[in-house]
Amino acid sequence: MSETTRKPFQFSQDDVRIDKRETVFQGFFRMERLHLSHALFAGGETGAFERELFLRGDATCVLPYDPVRDEVVLLEQFRPGALWRDQSPWLLELVAGMNEPGETPEDVAHREADEEAGLTFRRLEKICQYLVSPGGTTEMVSLYCGHVSTEGAGGLYGLAEENEDIRAHVMAAEDALRMIADGRINNAAAIIALQWLAMQRNRLKEEWS
Structure with missing residues (x-):
C-alpha cells in the first residue's frame, strides 16, 4: 500500500511511550511535563522529547433554544483569556460547566442551566464531543442543544462564591448567527x-414544537 492510499488512525495509545510524568504546577488546574516518544509514519520512532500538558478536566456546554420563538439564550461574562485582544474580554457563550466526579454531561447541563441562566431544559440533544486544544490540554467538551422556553428568560445570574457575574441574553437565532459572521x-x-x-433548526421546530 502506497503512502497516498493509507487510511488514517493506523496508530493507537500503544504507539506512544511515556518515560516520565512530572507535575510542574498544581493549583486550581494542574500542569504536567511529559517525557515521551512515539511511532513515525515512515517507520521507527521519534527521539525522546518533552511536552507540557494542561490537565483541565472535561466540560459540558449547551445552547438553549426555543423552537417556538426561534430564540437562543447566550451568556455574557468576563474571560481573562480574551484580554489583550482587539475586542471586549466579555464574551457571549453557552451555558457551560466543568464535569464533576460522578456527574454525567447531562447532569452538568441541567445544573448549569439553573445556576447560570435560571433555565430548565425540557430535553437535550447531543451535538458532538470535541477536544478543545489537544496540542496542549486534555480537555474534552460534550456539546448539546437544549430545548427551553425563553418566555421570561434573561437577567443576571452566577454564583458569587465562584466569582461568576453572568448576564443571560435572549436573542433571535438569526441575530446570533450574524454575530458569528461578523466576529x-x-x-x-x-x-x-x-x-x-x-442546519437543524427546521427539524427542531417540527420535533420540539
Missing part, C-alpha cells in the same frame, strides 16, 4: 453549536 461571537463552543443549529 462578535468567536469562541469555539458557541460557533459549533450555532452552526449546528443553523
Whole structure:
C-alpha cells in the first residue's frame, strides 16, 4: 500500500511511550511535563522529547433554544483569556460547566442551566464531543442543544462564591448567527453549536414544537 492510499488512525495509545510524568504546577488546574516518544509514519520512532500538558478536566456546554420563538439564550461574562485582544474580554457563550466526579454531561447541563441562566431544559440533544486544544490540554467538551422556553428568560445570574457575574441574553437565532459572521461571537463552543443549529433548526421546530 502506497503512502497516498493509507487510511488514517493506523496508530493507537500503544504507539506512544511515556518515560516520565512530572507535575510542574498544581493549583486550581494542574500542569504536567511529559517525557515521551512515539511511532513515525515512515517507520521507527521519534527521539525522546518533552511536552507540557494542561490537565483541565472535561466540560459540558449547551445552547438553549426555543423552537417556538426561534430564540437562543447566550451568556455574557468576563474571560481573562480574551484580554489583550482587539475586542471586549466579555464574551457571549453557552451555558457551560466543568464535569464533576460522578456527574454525567447531562447532569452538568441541567445544573448549569439553573445556576447560570435560571433555565430548565425540557430535553437535550447531543451535538458532538470535541477536544478543545489537544496540542496542549486534555480537555474534552460534550456539546448539546437544549430545548427551553425563553418566555421570561434573561437577567443576571452566577454564583458569587465562584466569582461568576453572568448576564443571560435572549436573542433571535438569526441575530446570533450574524454575530458569528461578523466576529462578535468567536469562541469555539458557541460557533459549533450555532452552526449546528443553523442546519437543524427546521427539524427542531417540527420535533420540539
